[in-house]
Amino acid sequence: MSVLLDKKKSIIQSALDLIQEHGFHGCPVSMVAKNAGVAAGTIYTYFENKDDLIIGIYEHVVEEIKKYVSERDDLSLPFKERFYNYWKNLTNFYELNPSIHGFYDQFLNSPYNSDDLQSNPNVWHEFANAFFEDGIQQGDIKQLNPVVLSILVNTNVNSIVRIKQNFKKKLEKNNMELNEISHLIWDGIKAD
Amino acid sequence: MSVLLDKKKSIIQSALDLIQEHGFHGCPVSMVAKNAGVAAGTIYTYFENKDDLIIGIYEHVVEEIKKYVSERDDLSLPFKERFYNYWKNLTNFYELNPSIHGFYDQFLNSPYNSDDLQSNPNVWHEFANAFFEDGIQQGDIKQLNPVVLSILVNTNVNSIVRIKQNFKKKLEKNNMELNEISHLIWDGIKAD
Amino acid sequence: MSVLLDKKKSIIQSALDLIQEHGFHGCPVSMVAKNAGVAAGTIYTYFENKDDLIIGIYEHVVEEIKKYVSERDDLSLPFKERFYNYWKNLTNFYELNPSIHGFYDQFLNSPYNSDDLQSNPNVWHEFANAFFEDGIQQGDIKQLNPVVLSILVNTNVNSIVRIKQNFKKKLEKNNMELNEISHLIWDGIKAD
Amino acid sequence: MSVLLDKKKSIIQSALDLIQEHGFHGCPVSMVAKNAGVAAGTIYTYFENKDDLIIGIYEHVVEEIKKYVSERDDLSLPFKERFYNYWKNLTNFYELNPSIHGFYDQFLNSPYNSDDLQSNPNVWHEFANAFFEDGIQQGDIKQLNPVVLSILVNTNVNSIVRIKQNFKKKLEKNNMELNEISHLIWDGIKAD
DNA sequence: GATGAATGAGTGTTCATTCAT
DNA sequence: CATGAATGAACACTCATTCAT
Missing domain, CATH: 1.10.10.60 (Homeodomain-like)
Known part of the structure; x- marks a missing residue:
């Protein structure tokens, strides 16, 4: 087995x-x-076939991301801190697993990522949605659709990891600026 | 000719x-x-070959985006308003040209988008960089790397257009929320 | 066992x-x-291998056909009646065992049906040859090679069963005509 | 071209x-x-694909058979003679073109020979049906379904050609007997 | 320059057969 | 004996690219 x-x-x-x-x-x-x-x-x-393999990888990847981020989520902390942890942990995970980040980035905009697949629930999306739902319930972030919020945040983390990798050997300075992006997003979504 | x-x-x-x-x-x-x-x-x-065709499409696409957005940029307006116009025009362009958006989204994370290509300047990136450089110079947005800022904003517009298309027939309500994202990003990047 | x-x-x-x-x-x-x-x-x-399985099926099939037809052959009847029984019983057997008919039809003209296999005696061919030999001996059918006669008759029964299956849902009338074929063949082979 | x-x-x-x-x-x-x-x-x-190639071969083969037999059909002769010519010409054609005979024999009982294909008219079947229809009209053969008659006769010619090839080196004598089969079938189908 | 038939290396997939358990 | 995962040669088919017309 x-x-x-x-x-x-x-x-x-x-x-x-x-x-x-x-x-x-x-x-x-x-x-x-x-x-x-x-x-x-x-x-x-x-x-079953190559498509099924790709989907299988996606399911594996999604589970790994969820496991890493959810295991490090401390519900006892104030939501602001949980948000920064979420951001940091997701970033760390991608940087520790560049092949997962590379795959996920390509997969999201590929035809493999069909409407059917997007409609089906998956552990990572469910966790992320619930996470932001929590923030809204606790009155810490704006009353936006948690699905939209999680896509927004995840997309930004994805982009930043990608930028970091492209800039890796060029500008050390940028990394600091990139880390500021999380504050920038938090300022955007936090409740007034 | x-x-x-x-x-x-x-x-x-x-x-x-x-x-x-x-x-x-x-x-x-x-x-x-x-x-x-x-x-x-x-x-x-x-x-020359298929790769060259794909690169050719990319160059065409990038030029079209730049043309549309730059033509509608009114330098006489305050930067905040220019930012919202930039956001709105880029969004409009993608929605008017879904095939360009679809291509660009796939292209960015594909192996066609080589390091070489990213290093070379292109009219759209140059315009966007200069745009945010302008905002920084005028003291209206934070002193971040304009390259990072433009990637950040463009990535978010891309995502939102994609989300809109996925949600198109599902929730009318979301469209309103999605339009709020521009405020959210502005709140994030505006100078304190 | x-x-x-x-x-x-x-x-x-x-x-x-x-x-x-x-x-x-x-x-x-x-x-x-x-x-x-x-x-x-x-x-x-x-x-031993797939070819051996196919040959094994053939041997099984040939034995089943022989058993069914020979068990219903009544030596005490005049040969004309025995011929009509032979025809009827072979037809019935195929119609009761369509998978055997389907296999046999395909097998006969396939490369599995090698010269070697055809040369070797098999119970069904031996029975059929002996059957028509009998008819010749008794002076009821023409003095033709019994091997040729049996192939001729068996081929015709095969075809007619196949035609019946193709026509099954189309024309009831044809079935009557098809049953006439046995008379037609008998008229052809009976001694003058 | x-x-x-x-x-x-x-x-x-x-x-x-x-x-x-x-x-x-x-x-x-x-x-x-x-x-x-x-x-x-x-x-x-x-x-389009291999199946289409096989069907293409079938269509070619069917056309060649029709051409050979129809070109040699002399409408001015009495039907009995036309029947013997039909038989002889079809036999000759197969013996001159053993690869066509080999293909046709295998094709007829293969899954390639779908119901759809059988339902569609083809030049050879149409010619053969019309041929026997003619014989019925002229009162020279029994009033059977011409479709059934043509399948019956064609199947018999096919079998005999096959038997001849198998026996080729064994018994010269058989060939004479095999040629008698045409008389046998004529005796069967001729009008009383 | 334009054509599109021809090419053939490359790809996803199947399946008879083997063999460790 | 029975199993069924593993094998890898063989297959149908695709498609970027070429080149004679």
Whole structure:
């Protein structure tokens, strides 16, 4: 049982790495297999087809993000602090797992991210929605749609991580400015 | 000469439409050609190869965005008003040209968007950078890197247009909330 | 022992059903196994490989046909009547076992039906040859090669069953005409 | 134009030869291409997919048979003689074109020969139906459904050609007997 | 310049067969 | 004996690119 799961995990990890390095296109099933140390056919034991593999990666990714951020959410803190933690933890997670960030960024605007998939609930979106719902209930942030709020915040974190990576070797200074963005967003969404 | 340009334009337009409808994958050169009313081989008269075509589309797109937004920028207005116009015009442009928005969204996180390309200046980025530089100079917005500011704002506009399209038929109410996001961002970036 | 035979039978039956429904192509070993309620590997306990399975089905089928027709052959009747019974019983058998008819029809003209296999005697061909040999001996049918006669008659029964199935829902009237074919053939082969 | 048709013809001829030699299974598209002296991709210029190629072959084959037999049908002769010519010409055609006979024999009982295809009229079936309709009109053969009659006769010719090929090197004598089958069938269908 | 048939390397996928459990 | 995950050769098919017309 654990062997099976290990194999599925290693296929997903292999695909994640390849997608980050070569983009969605440069990721043939045969290469994923080779990288994962399995035969090409084996992938089809765990996934119906390549699309299903991509969706499988998405589901894995979404679960990992949720796990990391939710485990570090301390409900006893004031919401402002929880927000900054949310922001910091999500950023950290992406920086610790660049292949996940690379995949997620590409996935969101790809045709793989179908309407059907977006409509279905997923653990990460549910957590994020509930998180901002909480902030609204507690009167700490503006009464906006929590779905909109979570997309807004997550998109900004995504962008900033991307900018950081692009600027990595250029300007140390920018990193400080980028960290200011969280304040900027908080100022925007906090209740008046 | 103008015939040649017309043909190039129609190839680009055809590709834009197909990419929006079928994503980057579902856009073979032969289909672009058919859609544009030319032979497949003709595309190689105007573009070296498919990558060059995609880059060509990007350059076209970037020019169109810049033209639309810059033409509507009124330097005589106070910067706050210019910011809201910038936001509104960029949003309008994307909503008037969904295929451009669809392309741009996919392009930004794709492997086509190489480091080289990002390093090279382009008219739209230059305009946006100068725009926010202006706001800083005039003391109306915080002293942040204008490059960072423009990416931040543009990313948010992109996201919101995308959210609007996803929500189009669901919640009328959300559109109002989405329009509030511009205030939220302004509150974040305006000088204290 | 009987368990083993049961398992072999159920594998054969499963393959027969699948071949009738999906043709020779649409009949992977894994599907035969699933349909038979055994694991894919188990099939290789009973058959050396897929070709051997197909041959095994053929041998089973040929035995079943022979059993049905020979059991209903009454040697005490005049040969003309025996001929009509032969025709009727073979037709009935195919109509009761459409998957056998479907398999046999496909098998006969397939590359599985090798020269080697045709040269080897099989119970059904031997019975049929002997049957027509009998008719010749008794002076009731023309002095033709009994092998040729049996192929001729069997081919015609096969075709007629096939036509009946194609016409099943179209023309009731045709069925009567099709039943006349046996007279037509008898008129052809009976001794002058 | 004629070059294009030549290429299509050579693809069809190549596939016909391979199907006769290796059966339906042993006929990969790549081998058909190699045999025809074209690239694999070229086949898809002329046929949508492999199924379409098989159907294309069928249509070609059916046209060739019709052409050969109809060109040699002499309406001025008495129907009995026309029937014997029909039989002889069809037999000759198959013996001159063994790959067509091999293909047709396999095709008829294969899943490629769908209900849809059988329902659609084709030149050969139409000719054969009209031929036997003629015989009925002229009062020379029994009042049976001409569709049934033509299938019956064609099936018998097919079988006999097959038997001849199997027996080719064994018994010279049989050929004479096989030629008698036409009389046998004529005796069966002729008007009383 | 424009065409579109031809190319063939590359891709996703299937499936007969094996073998560790 | 039975299992079914794993294999990898083989397949159908796609598509960026070329080039003779």
